[in-house]
Amino acid sequence: MDAVLSNLDVFVRGFTTTVTLTLAAVVGALVLGTVIAAMRVSPVPPLRWAGATYVQLVRNTPLTVVFFLVVFGLPEVDITLSFFVSAVLALSLYTAAFVAEAVRSGVSSVATGQAEASRAVGMTFGQTLRLVVLPQAFANIVPPLASVFIALLKNTSIASAFFVFEGVQSMNQLINANGDAVLAILAAAAVAYLGLALLASALFGLLERAVTVSR
Amino acid sequence: MSMLYDVPGPRARRRVLISSLVGLAVLALLLLVAGQRLADNGQFAYELYEPFLTEPQVYERLADGLRNTLTAAAYALVLASLLGVLLAFGRLSSKPWVRLPATVVVEVFRGLPLLLVIFAIFLAFPLAFGIELSALQALVLGLTLYNGAVIAEIVRAGVLAIPRGQTEAAMAVGLGRGQVLRLVLLPQAVRIMLPSLVSQLVVLLKDTSLGFIIGFSELLRTGGELVQVLDNPIQMYVAVALVYIVLNGSLSLLASYLEGRQRRTGGTVVPAMQIETGMGQAGAPV
Amino acid sequence: MRLTSLALTAALALTLTACGGGDDEVAAPSVDKAAEFAAGSRMAEIKTAGKLTVGTKFDQPLFGLKGLSGKPEGFDVEIAKIIGAKLGVEADKIEFVESVSKNREPFLQQKRVDMVIATYTINDKRDKVVDFAGPYFQAGQDILVAKGNPAGITGPESLKGKRTCSVSGSTPAETMVTKYGLVEGGDLKTVDVYTKCRDALKNGQFDAVTTDNVILAGYVDAAPDDFELIGKPFTEEPYGIGIPEGQEDFCDFINTTLTESVEDGSYEKAFKATAGTVIETVPTLPAPRGCDK
Numbered sequence: 001m002d003a004v005l006s007n008l009d010v011f012v013r014g015f016t017t018t019v020t021l022t023l024a025a026v027v028g029a030l031v032l033g034t035v036i037a038a039m040r041v042s043p044v045p046p047l048r049w050a051g052a053t054y055v056q057l058v059r060n061t062p063l064t065v066v067f068f069l070v071v072f073g074l075p076e077v078d079i080t081l082s083f084f085v086s087a088v089l090a091l092s093l094y095t096a097a098f099v100a101e102a103v104r105s106g107v108s109s110v111a112t113g114q115a116e117a118s119r120a121v122g123m124t125f126g127q128t129l130r131l132v133v134l135p136q137a138f139a140n141i142v143p144p145l146a147s148v149f150i151a152l153l154k155n156t157s158i159a160s161a162f163f164v165f166e167g168v169q170s171m172n173q174l175i176n177a178n179g180d181a182v183l184a185i186l187a188a189a190a191v192a193y194l195g196l197a198l199l200a201s202a203l204f205g206l207l208e209r210a211v212t213v214s215r
Numbered sequence: 216m217s218m219l220y221d222v223p224g225p226r227a228r229r230r231v232l233i234s235s236l237v238g239l240a241v242l243a244l245l246l247l248v249a250g251q252r253l254a255d256n257g258q259f260a261y262e263l264y265e266p267f268l269t270e271p272q273v274y275e276r277l278a279d280g281l282r283n284t285l286t287a288a289a290y291a292l293v294l295a296s297l298l299g300v301l302l303a304f305g306r307l308s309s310k311p312w313v314r315l316p317a318t319v320v321v322e323v324f325r326g327l328p329l330l331l332v333i334f335a336i337f338l339a340f341p342l343a344f345g346i347e348l349s350a351l352q353a354l355v356l357g358l359t360l361y362n363g364a365v366i367a368e369i370v371r372a373g374v375l376a377i378p379r380g381q382t383e384a385a386m387a388v389g390l391g392r393g394q395v396l397r398l399v400l401l402p403q404a405v406r407i408m409l410p411s412l413v414s415q416l417v418v419l420l421k422d423t424s425l426g427f428i429i430g431f432s433e434l435l436r437t438g439g440e441l442v443q444v445l446d447n448p449i450q451m452y453v454a455v456a457l458v459y460i461v462l463n464g465s466l467s468l469l470a471s472y473l474e475g476r477q478r479r480t481g482g483t484v485v486p487a488m489q490i491e492t493g494m495g496q497a498g499a500p501v
Numbered sequence: 502m503r504l505t506s507l508a509l510t511a512a513l514a515l516t517l518t519a520c521g522g523g524d525d526e527v528a529a530p531s532v533d534k535a536a537e538f539a540a541g542s543r544m545a546e547i548k549t550a551g552k553l554t555v556g557t558k559f560d561q562p563l564f565g566l567k568g569l570s571g572k573p574e575g576f577d578v579e580i581a582k583i584i585g586a587k588l589g590v591e592a593d594k595i596e597f598v599e600s601v602s603k604n605r606e607p608f609l610q611q612k613r614v615d616m617v618i619a620t621y622t623i624n625d626k627r628d629k630v631v632d633f634a635g636p637y638f639q640a641g642q643d644i645l646v647a648k649g650n651p652a653g654i655t656g657p658e659s660l661k662g663k664r665t666c667s668v669s670g671s672t673p674a675e676t677m678v679t680k681y682g683l684v685e686g687g688d689l690k691t692v693d694v695y696t697k698c699r700d701a702l703k704n705g706q707f708d709a710v711t712t713d714n715v716i717l718a719g720y721v722d723a724a725p726d727d728f729e730l731i732g733k734p735f736t737e738e739p740y741g742i743g744i745p746e747g748q749e750d751f752c753d754f755i756n757t758t759l760t761e762s763v764e765d766g767s768y769e770k771a772f773k774a775t776a777g778t779v780i781e782t783v784p785t786l787p788a789p790r791g792c793d794k
């Protein structure tokens with residue numbers, strides 16, 4: 001127990017990175033995922049095809065493989081990023097596929113009357129999507145998005161194998177240095193992750209309530 | 216869905232055509248640039264690809280890795296299903312002293328990163344119980360606990376999705392709660408859950424790649440080991456990715472087919488494509 | 502005429518052996534089936550069991566690297582075979598288990614392996630939980646940089662503030678933190694295998710990789726246009742043979758075996774076929790540290 005308390009700063013350093021990784025990747029995945037969902041419902045066939053292919057490829061690939069390709073493959077196309085950015089990129093690319101699916105299902109759950117009315121008023125595809133459909137779609141999919149982003153929080157642990165000093169790596173460092181307090185350190189890390197997951201759940205719960213009231 | 220845009224008229228068709236061509240041109244340009252840079256970095260050198268053409272051992276090793284992956288996944292699927300059913304029954308129980316622990320177990324394991332669970336088992340098990348675990352055992356145990364919790368939720372959703380009339384009729388006939396669950400609800404739930412379970416298998420297969428961190432020679436790690444001898448990381452990891460994509464893609468198709476079949480034959484369905492996020496799924500069945 | 506064809510054959514033979522190089526399997530040391538050990542001793546146990554489990558690295562060129570066949574090759578592997586031979590265990594009855602840096606103590610503590618020969622540096626902290634026979638090789642910590650040394654590294658003191666990579670839980674990593682003030686997660690990043698460090702160094706994602714000089718020399722040898730070694734070892738890393746605590750008889754036996762292997766030339770043969778492809782001089786066996794711990 002002492003090992004944990006006297007090394008709290010190490011944990012804090014690690015889990016702060018976990019949080020920043022998550023937040024950055026949430027933004028990245030949201031943006032990219034929405035774009036891909038838009039591509040999938042667009043009138044341009046190659047865009048639809050590209051979006052669908054992206055989702056199929058990424059969903060069926062383990063996140064670890066995505067990490068390998070981003071961290072070790074991008075330098076081979078002369079794109080060298082910092083390890084943190086690589087991790088954010090890998091996480092965003094992976095999670096975007098799931099966000100895209102969620103958004104797509106959200107779009108199809110919006111009453112068709114909405115889209116019909118937009119067309120009747122003369123809006124273009126882009127305007128319909130941006131001003132009418134997507135806002136309602138997002139309101140519909142807060143619960144599945146919550147799952148996706150909590151999974152993202154947990155997936156940041158994979159960055160530990162790719163040079164990012166986040167929660168699991170901080171835990172490993174402490175275990176290496178304090179071989180006799182392994183169980184306590186593991187428990188502390190578990191509590192930290194559970195705490196963060198609960199916090200995220202609570203936040204999304206609030207978000208869902210806010211969104212439902214306004215509908 | 217096509218309500219988002221009208222049936223294209225001539226001008227719209229022309230616009231779509233132009234944007235298609237532009238899109239394709241941009242894609243081609245990106246590929247060209249990437250290809251050029253890869254070539255400059257020597258990524259098209261024959262020796263990086265030669266082992267795939269001349270060394271049968273490469274394929275033997277990858278096949279071994281794939282076999283290990285499938286073995287771990289198979290064990291974990293069976294055990295996780297059993298655990299999942301047990302936990303689901305626990306959560307559906309009317310007795311709070313059964314329901315609460317089951318709920319806690321499910322929520323805890325769904326909230327922890329799978330990597331942490333696997334590490335914890337690998338490191339703590341020998342310390343806490345004095346039994347040593349092989350990497351395979353630790354991986355399977357971790358996958359079981361984790362996916363057991365997820366499957367528990369799937370089963371619970373499946374059972375809850377069965378029309379109440381079934382439960383009511385069963386109880387009217389005099390079956391106890393446990394019997395109702397076991398004899399009436401579970402068999403129907405399994406049929407409903409099948410697409411979800413197949414999807415879960417996809418998640419499992421992806422999650423086995425975490426075994427590389429504890430030294431289990433599954434497919435990804437075997438690729439990494441070969442890279443240390445052959446020194447062609449990009450080529451190898453792309454090859455490994457292709458294997459996963461083909462394998463998981465086929466399973467996903469199976470899941471969709473099962474789901475489609477169920478929709479056609481009527482009855483309630485728990486969607487297979489609910490957002491299974493893999494690598495630590497937190498997706499709750501809606 | 503005859504001289505020419507003779508010379509030609511000799512040249513051909515030499516070329517063939519040169520091509521064989523490091524991929525050749527070293528002829529396994531002759532197994533001593535007749536060896537007798539005191540009843541109840543660890544050696545007798547192993548001999549009766551007829552098999553030996555050895556923890557080794559699978560990712561260190563020259564010492565323990567998993568080849569295409571799936572079996573590890575290297576100096577550590579050869580030492581294990583030498584010891585196994587003296588115990589009457591055939592080379593193919595030795596089971597090699599991968600032991601990454603941080604698993605070496607746990608594996609010995611759990612008796613998952615009979616011994617660990619895995620570029621295993623002897624230090625006091627480890628000695629508290631396991632025992633060491635040997636050492637069988639003396640290495641030193643050194644620094645690997647990209648060819649041309651773009652970051653201008655001169656030695657371990659100049660690594661502060663730069664980007665260094667090493668393996669988590671290893672002695673070199675610990676030395677950088679305790680003696681040279683690097684911060685784990687800051688200017689020192691650790692990962693599970695050295696090859697990831699090496700690849701990242703090549704990509705310019707790190708300024709330096711630090712570990713034992715022999716491992717680094719292997720990387721330079723494999724890619725001399727990409728890397729160079731600073732070449733000034735700043736620590737002493739005696740590689741030992743780790744065994745579980747409380748097996749003093751086994752420890753003595755191993756030390757005797759090592760000495761004998763130098764006498765009968767098997768040590769030199771093992772070295773030349775593995776690490777010797779990169780390091781010119783065959784090292785002398787360091788003096789054993791003693792088994793009375």
